[in-house]
Amino acid sequence: MSDSFFFSRTDLDRSRTQGIVDDALNDFEDGELYLEYSQSEAFIFDDNRLKSASYDVSQGFGLRAVDNETTGYAHSSDFSEAALKRAASSVQAVKTGKSVSLADGPVGTNTKLYDEANPLDEVPFETKTRLLEEINDYARSKDERVRQVSCSLSGEWVSVEIMRPGGQLVRDIRPLVRLNVSVTAGEGDKQETGSHGVGGREGYARFIDPSQWQGQVDEALRQALTNLEAEAAPAGEMEVVLGPGWTGVLLHEAVGHGLEGDFNRKGTSAFAGLMGEQVAAKGVTVIDDGTMEKRRGSLTVDDEGTPTSRTVLIEDGILKGYMQDRMNARLMGMAATGNGRRESYAYAPMPRMTNTFMLNGQHSQEEIIRSVKDGIFAVNFSGGQVDITSGKFVFNCTEAYRVQNGVIGAPLKNVALIGNGPTVMKEVSMIGNDLELDPGVGVCGKAGQGVPVGVGQPSLKIDRLTVGGAAA
Numbered sequence: 001m002s003d004s005f006f007f008s009r010t011d012l013d014r015s016r017t018q019g020i021v022d023d024a025l026n027d028f029e030d031g032e033l034y035l036e037y038s039q040s041e042a043f044i045f046d047d048n049r050l051k052s053a054s055y056d057v058s059q060g061f062g063l064r065a066v067d068n069e070t071t072g073y074a075h076s077s078d079f080s081e082a083a084l085k086r087a088a089s090s091v092q093a094v095k096t097g098k099s100v101s102l103a104d105g106p107v108g109t110n111t112k113l114y115d116e117a118n119p120l121d122e123v124p125f126e127t128k129t130r131l132l133e134e135i136n137d138y139a140r141s142k143d144e145r146v147r148q149v150s151c152s153l154s155g156e157w158v159s160v161e162i163m164r165p166g167g168q169l170v171r172d173i174r175p176l177v178r179l180n181v182s183v184t185a186g187e188g189d190k191q192e193t194g195s196h197g198v199g200g201r202e203g204y205a206r207f208i209d210p211s212q213w214q215g216q217v218d219e220a221l222r223q224a225l226t227n228l229e230a231e232a233a234p235a236g237e238m239e240v241v242l243g244p245g246w247t248g249v250l251l252h253e254a255v256g257h258g259l260e261g262d263f264n265r266k267g268t269s270a271f272a273g274l275m276g277e278q279v280a281a282k283g284v285t286v287i288d289d290g291t292m293e294k295r296r297g298s299l300t301v302d303d304e305g306t307p308t309s310r311t312v313l314i315e316d317g318i319l320k321g322y323m324q325d326r327m328n329a330r331l332m333g334m335a336a337t338g339n340g341r342r343e344s345y346a347y348a349p350m351p352r353m354t355n356t357f358m359l360n361g362q363h364s365q366e367e368i369i370r371s372v373k374d375g376i377f378a379v380n381f382s383g384g385q386v387d388i389t390s391g392k393f394v395f396n397c398t399e400a401y402r403v404q405n406g407v408i409g410a411p412l413k414n415v416a417l418i419g420n421g422p423t424v425m426k427e428v429s430m431i432g433n434d435l436e437l438d439p440g441v442g443v444c445g446k447a448g449q450g451v452p453v454g455v456g457q458p459s460l461k462i463d464r465l466t467v468g469g470a471a472a
Contacts, residue, residue, distance in 0.1 A: 005159050005171065006035045010079035017084065018167060021063070024088035025165045027095060030066040030103045030326055032304060033084075033163040036345040039120055040156035045132035047148075053129065060345040065091035066327055067098075073348040103330060105168045109307035113293050113300045114173045118157040119203040128153055131208050139183050139217045145228075146221065147191060148184035153177075155204060162305040170305040176200075176296070176452060178441060179207045181216050185224040192230070192413075194223025194398075199440035200294045223380070223399055230413035233400070233467065239375030240417065240465040241368055241403065245436035246380055248455035252356050252444070253386040254393045254421030255286060259313045259321075260339070260351040260446075261328035263388050270391035270422050271319060279319045280425035283361050286314040288323050290338055290354030296440045297354035297454040301338065304349050308338035313356075314425075325351045343449040353444060355454030361431020365459040368430045370406035376415065376467060377401045377408055384417075391421035394468075416468035424462055432459030 007014045017033070025031040037059040044051045060077040061084065072091035076083040132151050139149040158174040178199035184191055196219040198207060206212055242250065263269035271279060280286075290308025292298050299308050304326050312320045324332070325340030328351055341352035369377065377400060384395035397415035401408050437456035444453040 006037065006079070006161055012079055012081060012084070016081060018163065020081070020084050020088055021163055022165045024063065024091060025065055025102070027098070028065045028067055028102070030330070031064045031165070034062045034064070034303065034342070034345055035161040035163070036060060036158065038156055038158040039118065040154070041120055042152065042154040043128055043132055044152045045136055046150045048136060050129055050132065058344070061087070062345040062348065063087040063091055064348050065094060067094050067096055069327065069331055070094045071327070071348055075346045102165055103326065105164045105166070106170070106301070106304065106306040106336070109301065111291070111300055111307065113298060114175055114201060116173060117175070117203060119155045119175045119177055120157055123204045123208065127208065128204070131213070135181060135213055135217055138214060139181070139221060142217070142221055143185065143225070145185040145187060145225070146183060147186045150182040152180045153207070160303070162301070162303070164305065168305070170301055172300045174299065175202060177202060177204055177207055179213065179216065180441070181213070181220045183217065183220040183224045185221065185228060187228055190228060192224050192227035194220045194225070194227065196220040196223070197439060197441035199296055201296065201298060202294045226399065226411050227413060230411040233412040233415040234376070234402070235468055237464050237466050239372045240462045240467065241372060241375065241377045242457070242460050242462070243365070243377065243379040244432060244434045244459050245456060246438045247378060248357055248438060248457040249381050249442065250384065250393070250395055250417070251286065251358055251457055252353060252442070252453070252455045253384050253395070254391065254419070255425060256288070256353050256356045257386060257388050257446070258391060258421060259323060260353070261322045261324040261332060261334070262351050264322050265328050265332050268389050270389065274319050277319055278317050279422055280314050280317040281428040282317045283431050284314055284317050284425060284428055285312070285359040286356065287311065287359060288313055288339065288353055288356045292355055295355050295437065295454045296442055296452045299354065302340045302349070303342045304336070304340035306336045306338045306340060308354060311337045311339070323351050323353060325349055341451050343451055347449050350447065350449070352446060352451055353453050355437065355456070357435070357437060357454070357456035358431070358458065358460070360433045360435045360458050361460070363430045363432050365432050365434055368432060368459055368461045369403060369408060371430060371461065372403045372406060375403050376412060377403050378415065378417065386421065391423070392419070393421060394418050418466040418468050424465060427463045427465065428460055429463045430461040434458050
């Protein structure tokens, strides 16, 4: 892959830049210069009109120096030799003066998930704004109960280069597109909202196809109309069935974060010290895979230059691995897994998920539902919170149903699922054969940084989980 992007567009000279990096990181165990250039645009349609259209260009660099578990980090939006030298001087503050050997750089890769194509250039401005108008008109024509339609389209194109001491330079191209639709329907003084988003690391072509976006509108409207009929949720400990796909966000929050290397190195994860032990029910296998083409969490290399990989975290219920960046992997005596990620050049990398999902089991969703005597069927979540140390979590359902004697009943509202990640994983009694990945809209937050991620799972049954309900 060509390394000319930054050095042909800025005042930086490659050889002089390399010299500054080599000098700055001398006697440090690890570190890199991270260069980033991004273009992004966003369109929002609301109240029957285009509310906003924005375009932004951002660029900058981050210089990191690592000494044992201490990190010096400096960043700037100024691509100049003077700014780079100031950054080099700043990171020296963490130097201990000890003579250390520089860690070996990431192993190279011939893989290239994305080409140079910039999705922002593929479709005219008028086509993008007209798309949102068509979505609005289509949604309002579907049902007289539709009161509000909101939709948004966004795209970005990011080029990064990672330079290490000694001359290693790695480049990655990262496109990202997302289309969101929200529909509010009402009857009398009652109204409810449904939403559906899709996205991925690709161009706009798939998302502006009517056969795709009309189905997206139909799904958002279906959710809104279903919620209009929703009843008050029950409360108490009961059986819970999770549908496939986006419900994997529970797996992401309740289990995934606890398997990131930094929390386990520090002993603050509920999974710390349990490598090789049974941490989930038999049959539960959890994977983090950043190599899946076009998926929202996929990258050719992570933000340290390590190729992404398919990492087995839990296999048949046994804890097999953690997601690692370079620093935590080195300190734990493990291999980096390509999970060192950062929100932008303004942040240092840390262990983060890419696309995290549970593999298929043997049961059909119908079998799983039939086995439920008294419980709920949770289809969609709006998100949740987790305490990494204890593993406790709370999730709110945007679509759920009562299940009694194996039959799906009335839709429910105000459903909250409350539990403990490690405990819940041991309560999984049936795993479906219908694995789905989410539609491509996940954003993960950690330590003030947000990054695109993917989630997924098949349908599964949890024998005991606390359901919190509230009056409708």
